[in-house]
Amino acid sequence: MSRLVMKFGGTSVADLDRIRSAAAHVKREVDAGHEVAVVVSAMAGKTNELVGWVRETSRLYDAREYDAVVGSGENVTAGLMALTLQEMGVPARSWQGWQVPVHTSSAHGAARIERIDTERLEAKFAEGMHAVIAGFQGISSEGRITTLGRGGSDTTAVAFAAALGAERCDIYTDVDGVYTTDPRITRKARKLGRISYEEMLELASLGAKVLQTRSVELAMRYKVRVQVRSSFGEEPGTLVCDEEEIVENRVVSGIAHTRDEAQITVAGVADRPGMAAALFGPLAASNINVDMIVQNVSAGGHTDMTFTVPHVDLARATDVLEKARSNGDVAFDALHVNEDVAKVSIVGIGMRSHAGVAHQMFQALAAENINIKAIATSEIKVSVLVDRKYLELAVQALHDAFGLEKAS
Amino acid sequence: MSRLVMKFGGTSVADLDRIRSAAAHVKREVDAGHEVAVVVSAMAGKTNELVGWVRETSRLYDAREYDAVVGSGENVTAGLMALTLQEMGVPARSWQGWQVPVHTSSAHGAARIERIDTERLEAKFAEGMHAVIAGFQGISSEGRITTLGRGGSDTTAVAFAAALGAERCDIYTDVDGVYTTDPRITRKARKLGRISYEEMLELASLGAKVLQTRSVELAMRYKVRVQVRSSFGEEPGTLVCDEEEIVENRVVSGIAHTRDEAQITVAGVADRPGMAAALFGPLAASNINVDMIVQNVSAGGHTDMTFTVPHVDLARATDVLEKARSNGDVAFDALHVNEDVAKVSIVGIGMRSHAGVAHQMFQALAAENINIKAIATSEIKVSVLVDRKYLELAVQALHDAFGLEKAS
Numbered sequence: 001m002s003r004l005v006m007k008f009g010g011t012s013v014a015d016l017d018r019i020r021s022a023a024a025h026v027k028r029e030v031d032a033g034h035e036v037a038v039v040v041s042a043m044a045g046k047t048n049e050l051v052g053w054v055r056e057t058s059r060l061y062d063a064r065e066y067d068a069v070v071g072s073g074e075n076v077t078a079g080l081m082a083l084t085l086q087e088m089g090v091p092a093r094s095w096q097g098w099q100v101p102v103h104t105s106s107a108h109g110a111a112r113i114e115r116i117d118t119e120r121l122e123a124k125f126a127e128g129m130h131a132v133i134a135g136f137q138g139i140s141s142e143g144r145i146t147t148l149g150r151g152g153s154d155t156t157a158v159a160f161a162a163a164l165g166a167e168r169c170d171i172y173t174d175v176d177g178v179y180t181t182d183p184r185i186t187r188k189a190r191k192l193g194r195i196s197y198e199e200m201l202e203l204a205s206l207g208a209k210v211l212q213t214r215s216v217e218l219a220m221r222y223k224v225r226v227q228v229r230s231s232f233g234e235e236p237g238t239l240v241c242d243e244e245e246i247v248e249n250r251v252v253s254g255i256a257h258t259r260d261e262a263q264i265t266v267a268g269v270a271d272r273p274g275m276a277a278a279l280f281g282p283l284a285a286s287n288i289n290v291d292m293i294v295q296n297v298s299a300g301g302h303t304d305m306t307f308t309v310p311h312v313d314l315a316r317a318t319d320v321l322e323k324a325r326s327n328g329d330v331a332f333d334a335l336h337v338n339e340d341v342a343k344v345s346i347v348g349i350g351m352r353s354h355a356g357v358a359h360q361m362f363q364a365l366a367a368e369n370i371n372i373k374a375i376a377t378s379e380i381k382v383s384v385l386v387d388r389k390y391l392e393l394a395v396q397a398l399h400d401a402f403g404l405e406k407a408s
Numbered sequence: 409m410s411r412l413v414m415k416f417g418g419t420s421v422a423d424l425d426r427i428r429s430a431a432a433h434v435k436r437e438v439d440a441g442h443e444v445a446v447v448v449s450a451m452a453g454k455t456n457e458l459v460g461w462v463r464e465t466s467r468l469y470d471a472r473e474y475d476a477v478v479g480s481g482e483n484v485t486a487g488l489m490a491l492t493l494q495e496m497g498v499p500a501r502s503w504q505g506w507q508v509p510v511h512t513s514s515a516h517g518a519a520r521i522e523r524i525d526t527e528r529l530e531a532k533f534a535e536g537m538h539a540v541i542a543g544f545q546g547i548s549s550e551g552r553i554t555t556l557g558r559g560g561s562d563t564t565a566v567a568f569a570a571a572l573g574a575e576r577c578d579i580y581t582d583v584d585g586v587y588t589t590d591p592r593i594t595r596k597a598r599k600l601g602r603i604s605y606e607e608m609l610e611l612a613s614l615g616a617k618v619l620q621t622r623s624v625e626l627a628m629r630y631k632v633r634v635q636v637r638s639s640f641g642e643e644p645g646t647l648v649c650d651e652e653e654i655v656e657n658r659v660v661s662g663i664a665h666t667r668d669e670a671q672i673t674v675a676g677v678a679d680r681p682g683m684a685a686a687l688f689g690p691l692a693a694s695n696i697n698v699d700m701i702v703q704n705v706s707a708g709g710h711t712d713m714t715f716t717v718p719h720v721d722l723a724r725a726t727d728v729l730e731k732a733r734s735n736g737d738v739a740f741d742a743l744h745v746n747e748d749v750a751k752v753s754i755v756g757i758g759m760r761s762h763a764g765v766a767h768q769m770f771q772a773l774a775a776e777n778i779n780i781k782a783i784a785t786s787e788i789k790v791s792v793l794v795d796r797k798y799l800e801l802a803v804q805a806l807h808d809a810f811g812l813e814k815a816s
Contacts, residue, residue, distance in 0.1 A: 016461060016464055016465055019465070050484065053424060053484075053488055054487070054488070054491060056424055057424055057427070057488055057491045057492050057495065058491045058492070058494065058495045061491055062490070062491060062494055064501075065487045065488075065490045065491045065494070065501075065502055066487075066491075068483060068486065068487035068490075068502050068504070069483070069484050069487035069488060069491075072480045072483045072484050072487075075476060075477070075480045075483075076458065076461075076477050076480050078476065079462075079473045079474075079476035079477035079480075080461055080462070080465055080473075080477060082470070082473045082476075083462060083465045083466040083469055083470060083473045083474075083477075084465050084466070086466065086470055086473070087465065087466045093472075093473075094473055094476050096476070096553075098506065099551060099552075120551075143507060143528075144507075145504075
């Protein structure tokens with residue numbers, strides 16, 4: 001009998017009606033002959049309520065007590081889902097993290113799953129009892145409840161799929177799959193049938209909120225086939241899988257964009273060895289991720305250095321640099337900030353074997369008179385920084401240029 | 409170092425402000441040198457919300473899943489209370505039932521505490537860490553979460569006081585103690601300094617909602633001194649203790665009343681052996697508690713039988729009797745129902761050694777022209793059934809007759 005993990009996020013279990021709809025998906029798969037492990041999040045809004053209470057109680061809260069409070073939302077949904085399934089004639093039993101148990105590290109609030117003991121679940125499967133698992137949580141070696149951090153239920157689902165040897169891990173969510181680009185920007189955006197782990201990872205780290213980065217890493221490591229699909233319909237979604245499973249021969253799979261970056265230009269930096277280290281050292285020490293670094297050609301022993309930082313870190317970043325200057329750690333003339341920028345990226349495993357992809361990208365942007373302010377590349381990704389007003393135009397031009405509206 | 413268990417009910421932890429007030433009581437006792445185990449209920453309304461969800465999901469719900477859902481309210485309060493205490497500088501750690509663990513029977517929804525393993529708590533006490541315990545819950549031998557039934561947090565508190573050898577178990581609630589009678593009926597009602605377990609048990613079973621009957625039974629068995637006191641002040645409350653600790657020499661300690669009973673008269677029953685069994689057998693089989701039975705003198709081989717049942721069971725009781733009649737199991741002429749009745753009871757361990765207490769009660773009622781419709785007695789209690797309109801008058805007359813306004 002084949003196994004399936006089915007994960008439902010907060011909006012898919014937001015109230016009793018939604019839980020019933022989700023349970024109907026489970027019943028369909030059970031009727032089709034699967035042994036199912038259902039992973040559920042807390043009802044939408046519940047985790048935020050609990051987090052709010054903890055923060056209001058204690059500014060520098062004890063992370064162990066944070067986890068004890070915040071993990072409770074999933075327990076409610078797990079019990080209600082088990083009851084709903086029973087009501088539909090599907091034998092089911094709920095499992096909290098400590099009951100399975102799901103062993104995690106002791107990094108409360110951001111714990112990592114280390115091992116899942118599946119014996120008790122297996123025993124119940126053998127009795128014909130399907131499992132409903134409270135996502136997002138586990139137990140530390142000290143016997144305290146841990147949580148995996150935001151989006152952790154995706155990770156729970158993938159980890160169970162690996163531990164149970166499931167045929168697939170279906171992530172039911174409020175979108176029906178992974179698209180070639182944001183459908184709000186172009187109606188030519190097309191749902192992908194399949195996407196590789198590597199591409200999904202790049203898209204996730206570029207801000208596509210479909211799957212949590214860590215869950216994709218885990219899926220890639222254990223070769224868990226993950227399907228992203230809608231809770232509100234029965235059409236298949238997008239399968240995230242090994243590239244060997246992908247027969248389509250495409251160079252670019254998707255186009256991502258983000259408005260969440262800001263550009264900083266440090267003008268008039270003395271151009272000498274160790275200058276970059278002196279500049280970026282304090283930023284790294286403050287946990288600020290620097291991206292898309294551009295250094296101008298030096299003139300008169302001085303140069304300009306441009307880079308991007310996440311928008312939320314902008315104020316902190318300029319602060320850190322100004323402090324480094326007043327400490328005498330670095331010397332520069334001025335800081336210029338540009339918040340009206342956007343990053344547009346093309347992602348595709350086909351790039352590895354195709355030369356000239358970046359060139360094709362730049363040409364498409366040039367044809368629309370879009371100026372590129374910075375470039376960053378990885379093995380399967382090219383990102384460019386453009387003025388924010390060109391964001392939609394750039395995405396549409398690239399979507400056309402790489403022929404993404406056509407299933408290849 | 410002496411130990412104290414402090415229990416806070418739902419209204420005492422209804423929101424973050426209330427939790428802070430409760431925590432201030434705990435800090436006071438910690439500062440006074442006690443090792444404290446705090447037992448908390450769910451925030452007021454939370455348990456009802458969870459129960460509502462379960463009932464809406466499944467009419468004949470699986471009690472194991474009911475417990476998994478309904479027990480989660482206490483976990484939230486326990487974590488928040490631990491955080492609040494830490495914030496006040498009181499080292500504290502939260503404990504869920506399975507973490508202690510609190511071993512219970514497998515009677516989900518109404519489990520009994522069988523054993524509390526205190527080693528982990530003791531180890532934390534030794535480190536100077538006070539305990540916050542989620543009330544109302546435990547773990548079955550199958551590793552499933554159990555709940556103790558309504559009011560179960562009182563029982564949790566008393567059980568921990570016994571297991572930890574606590575000097576006292578303080579139940580913080582929204583009343584400031586146990587009164588000689590309901591202060592809404594007479595302003596002469598007086599807060600009792602002490603009351604014996606036996607008296608408290610009678611009062612609890614007569615509808616005084618101060619303490620859960622089961623928790624008083626447990627306190628009596630393990631000689632746990634229980635103090636009922638207000639969360640909203642610092643005055644001492646009422647100590648529920650062994651009668652040997654009570655030096656006051658009083659005959660009657662309190663007057664209880666309830667409107668929750670209804671009177672049924674079965675008219676024209678054939679007066680023959682086995683008649684009572686035939687009548688009350690079907691009621692017992694339907695789990696209906698019959699109280700205050702009065703049998704008239706037989707006339708012409710027939711008699712009338714009068715008794716009371718809890719008001720909520722009235723419809724079911726008449727149904728059962730009518731069915732028994734149509735089955736031919738019993739024979740009677742008619743059923744008469746009187747819902748306009750009330751039960752008034754005097755309770756006191758002094759009755760054991762004082763003759764004439766019932767007589768004194770009947771005289772006081774007669775002096776007010778209050779007709780007694782039925783009588784029931786136990787070793788330390790006399791109850792009478794009266795027309796409901798006389799309830800307040802009866803209570804006031806008895807309060808005066810036994811001199812309860814004066815501390816004896």
